[in-house]
Amino acid sequence: MKLDDYRSGWQQYKLMNALSPLPEAEILQCLDQQEPRIKGRSLRSRSFSVYSFSLILLIAFIQSC
Amino acid sequence: MKDPPRKAFVKLIQDHQGIIQTICSVYYRTAEDRQDARQNIILQLWKAYPTFRAQAKISTWIYKVALNTVLANLRHESRQPQRLPLTEQTPLPAVLPPVDDDLQQLHQLINLLGDDEKALVILYLEGYRNNEIAEILSITISNVSTRLYRIKNKIRQLYKSYTDETR
Numbered sequence: 001m002k003l004d005d006y007r008s009g010w011q012q013y014k015l016m017n018a019l020s021p022l023p024e025a026e027i028l029q030c031l032d033q034q035e036p037r038i039k040g041r042s043l044r045s046r047s048f049s050v051y052s053f054s055l056i057l058l059i060a061f062i063q064s065c
Numbered sequence: 066m067k068d069p070p071r072k073a074f075v076k077l078i079q080d081h082q083g084i085i086q087t088i089c090s091v092y093y094r095t096a097e098d099r100q101d102a103r104q105n106i107i108l109q110l111w112k113a114y115p116t117f118r119a120q121a122k123i124s125t126w127i128y129k130v131a132l133n134t135v136l137a138n139l140r141h142e143s144r145q146p147q148r149l150p151l152t153e154q155t156p157l158p159a160v161l162p163p164v165d166d167d168l169q170q171l172h173q174l175i176n177l178l179g180d181d182e183k184a185l186v187i188l189y190l191e192g193y194r195n196n197e198i199a200e201i202l203s204i205t206i207s208n209v210s211t212r213l214y215r216i217k218n219k220i221r222q223l224y225k226s227y228t229d230e231t232r
Contacts, residue, residue, distance in 0.1 A: 001170070001220055001221070001224040002217065002220065002221070003174075003186070003189065003190075003213075003216060003217050003220060005170070006167075006170060006171050006174050006186075006190060007190055008167045009166075009167035009168050009169075009170050009171035009174075010171060010190040010191075012167055012168050012171075013087065013090075013168060013171055014083055014087050015083075016168075017083055017086040017087040017090050018082065018083030018086065018087075020086065021079065021082065022078060022079060022082040022085075022086075022103075024075055024079070026103075026104070027074075027075045027078050027079070027107055028071065028075065029104075030104045030107035030108050030111065031071060031074070031107075031108070031111050033104065033108050
């Protein structure tokens with residue numbers, strides 16, 4: 001089996017995926033999006049905020065000592 | 066810069082949606098993940114649309130933006146519990162039994178590959194030359210040649226192991 005032997009399967013796969021059309025409404029909705037959808041992004045942002053806040057508290061504590 | 070016409074962009078996406086859907090299917094298994102990926106790709110294409118040069122081939126431009134968007138997102142996702150290849154995520158087989166069905170063969174191949182390798186194979190099977198693949202993925206031509214050589218070797222070895230075992 002060689003990589004080139006997969007070409008026929010690839011063409012079938014592409015055809016299969018081209019069958020379901022993308023609705024215009026979904027495309028237009030994407031254009032109005034400001035930020036990319038990344039899973040866990042909000043969670044990571046929250047973690048970063050908690051981290052920053054803890055750091056500020058620590059600095060304030062050290063300064064007061 | 067003046068916004069490019071939305072109507073023309075929507076038509077462009079609809080005309081080439083097969084490329085976007087195929088890339089999402091190769092990298093993501095669940096419908097939700099695929100939809101997220103699809104929407105990210107469309108957003109990135111929309112952002113890059115004003116800089117698209119008419120002399121470039123539209124499908125090549127879509128492949129470039131789409132693959133780089135997916136690969137960048139995958140690198141940024143720290144945990145991907147739901148991300149699976151086309152078929153069930155199973156440990157890599159020590160040998161590859163040949164199957165008659167072309168689609169099943171392709172699934173086997175996709176299960177063998179890492180994220181970067183998938184991008185290379187997609188472009189290779191699409192018929193792009195090494196220099197074009199290098200341009201699309203922003204890597205060197207020698208890097209493309211080396212990686213493709215390794216992938217081809219990997220496939221050959223797995224099938225050879227199967228043939229040796231069944232003798």
